[in-house]
Amino acid sequence: MSVPRTRNPMPDWIEEPHPHVEHSLISFPAKHILLVTINRPDARNCLPVGATIELGALWKWYDVEPSLRCAVFTGAGNEAFCAGMDLKERFDILKQGGVAHEYPSGQFAGMSNRAGKKPIIVACNGHAHGGGFEAILNADVIFASPNATFALPEVLRGVSALAGALPRVFHLFGNHRAMDLVLTGRRLSVDEAKEWGLVKEIVPQDKLLDTAIDYAKLIASLSPDSVIISRLAAREAWETGVSRATMRGQELWADNMLRSENAREGLAAYKEKRAPVWKRSHL
Template identity: 50%
Template sequence: MSDQSFSKPPPPVQHVLITYPAPHVLLVTFNLAKQMNSLPVKVSWQLSELFKWFDDEPDLRVGIVTGAGRKAFCAGMDLKEAQTALFEKDILDRHYPDDGFAALTNRKGKKPIISAVNGHAHGGGMEIALNSDLVIASENATFSLPDVKRGTAGLQGGLPRLSKLFGLQRAMLVALTGYVLQAQEAKEWGLVFKVTKQDDLIDEAVKMAMLIASMSPDSVIASRAGVRAAWEAGTVEEALEAVLRKYGADLFRGENAVEGMRAFAEKRKPIWKGSKL
């Protein structure tokens, strides 16, 4: 797949590789392996534009994020840059875009993101994983929020999600001590759905992305929204009402719903159109 296949080309992002490993799949690779893929602030703003483009691009259905090299998925913010940024007046208000560190830790979006964690996911890297729709980890992956060791705090979305995902005791252990989860432990706690060999990691992530991409793009967007609405804040009733209000009519009257039911009746594979939701 080339940029020519899209309605408009992706916006440029520094220190990031953008590739398309399969039809309808975007792969974003943080490309600062020498500094454990820790990201400068400007990259988060550029990634914010990239993921908006991803959501608006009809031919893309699933995103994967990973880190270059074999040691780190993402070690969070660039601490050397952060020491300088602390003296800026607007750091608390505008340090990162509304969708958070790497434009992922507070991302709402429409389309699913898979984190393929290939090593250390610390600080902002763990916060990315906590807000991802699916997480696959290599056997050498580790997860931690070391902020209490640095005098900072995981304020890009990670702390409340710790509690929702892990429960109070485990969340406090991670938040208050900088506890490091190994890959298998992260799977047992519910952060990771699959652990694989590092050499197989991207292949496994692409297989999962292709499986999701083979489903109705409209149904994936609406189904993801329904799950996340309940997980993040509301009751079951509030989540259902919000999703029905936003997507219900367009989903069931849309061409993909017609095609899906027609394909079922005709005993053939459906031919999906890019989502217009």
């Protein structure tokens, strides 16, 4: 999989610079698209606490940066998307009497409990274990390479998956499949993950990132207001399990969306049989 190895300069269409990051690479492969690459391949892209804090700030910046509409999240190398937390660092913290509660509100990778406003597409380029799996479980769409595996091995380490995974695997897979994963720590193969509905598509490693970016471009070509509101309503229904939840987003945002420039533009383009030209979202 081709991954940028250097930090690209900020394009002139970005309005505000992104927060400083040390453990990930930030690039912009197309207009309106953010690409975030965990850049610790020698450590199987495991994340120390500082990396999670960085990513938490980065995703918040992404949500408020008006020029961005969709993000792609991946890992450097061909072995692992993210092997979870840096266990060596965590052990050292525990030895010193700390518990490392410095995580942002989005929890692991700033993502495992993120609500957010805009979609994140994952290009899972290998193993997603522990916190890496917890982050992926909260992604919007997942593409995975043939060597990808998914696991919550916390029971093998004397801890538990407390960054959002446990309720999500239950809602996604049902009770018995969830118990199979969390009580044994076993690896879920990419074929099982696709069969279970976690992975949208299994893509060869050398085409994985391009496939995810092309998919993000498709989302970015649509009305940013419609994407934000549709995602909000769908996530509310998923997380609460109540059909009424789909109305909350409408109550809060529907009037603004329907009165927006993008609503007028979309309807005018349909009437005039032309491609719409979307404006920035003000939601």
